[in-house]
Amino acid sequence: xxxxxxxxxxxxxxxxxxxxxxxxxxxxxxxxxxxxxxxxxxxxxxxxxxxxxxxxxxxxxxxxxxxxxxxxxxxxxxxxxxxxxxxxxxxxxxxxxxxxxxxxxxxxxxxxxxxxxxxxxxxxxxxxxxxxxxxxxxxxxxxxxxxxxxxxxxxxxxxxxxxxxxxxxxxxxxxxxxxxxxxxxxxxxxxxxxxxxxxxxxxxxxxxx
Numbered sequence: 502x503x504x505x506x507x508x509x510x511x512x513x514x515x516x517x518x519x520x521x522x523x524x525x526x527x528x529x530x531x532x533x534x535x536x537x538x539x540x541x542x543x544x545x546x547x548x549x550x551x552x553x554x555x556x557x558x559x560x561x562x563x564x565x566x567x568x569x570x571x572x573x574x575x576x577x578x579x580x581x582x583x584x585x586x587x588x589x590x591x592x593x594x595x596x597x598x599x600x601x602x603x604x605x606x607x608x609x610x611x612x613x614x615x616x617x618x619x620x621x622x623x624x625x626x627x628x629x630x631x632x633x634x635x636x637x638x639x640x641x642x643x644x645x646x647x648x649x650x651x652x653x654x655x656x657x658x659x660x661x662x663x664x665x666x667x668x669x670x671x672x673x674x675x676x677x678x679x680x681x682x683x684x685x686x687x688x689x690x691x692x693x694x695x696x697x698x699x700x701x702x703x704x705x706x707x708x709x710x
Contacts, residue, residue, distance in 0.1 A: 517686060518570050541666075548669075549617070596678035
């Protein structure tokens with residue numbers, strides 16, 4: 502494999518790890534009502550990196566993608582892996598749908614570019630930021646297909662604050678899925694290139710702290 506092809510595969514693995522990270526966070530929130538705060542924060546920050554094409558920088562670095570890298574390298578999948586894969590493939594489909602609507606994607610880009618001024622320096626995981634990102638998802642993506650149906654504990658799914666977190670993270674997942682698509686990634690690559698992705702993910706995990 503030449504260097505360009507190797508770099509492309511690494512970018513795809515990083516991007517799909519970002520999608521799987523979002524899927525894991527959504528699953529944690531829906532089933533446990535909580536998730537690891539640093540991964541949550543990094544996922545939210547990634548939404549604002551729309552002008553960054555370097556996957557490592559855009560998604561917060563290799564360390565912040567451990568959730569996704571773990572799923573790519575699992576030899577004995579946990580009981581809920583397929584649920585995360587379902588979320589991830591739905592996010593990939595949603596990003597493809599978005600790419601076919603320049604008007605909607607342009608509107609999202611415009612809103613995200615204005616958010617720093619609107620939020621006036623608020624922390625990425627603050628209530629104000631979460632509500633703003635959730636609002637972007639609801640206004641621009643919630644009516645697109647496919648619909649992403651979240652499974653979990655009813656008491657969490659009925660908590661308005663937690664639902665806002667889920668929507669904000671779904672937006673982060675779409676952002677990572679868009680990166681994957683830009684790098685030539687396709688949904689079926691997850692299955693056809695599973696072993697190749699797993700090998701690259703293992704290499705990336707080895708350099709994570």
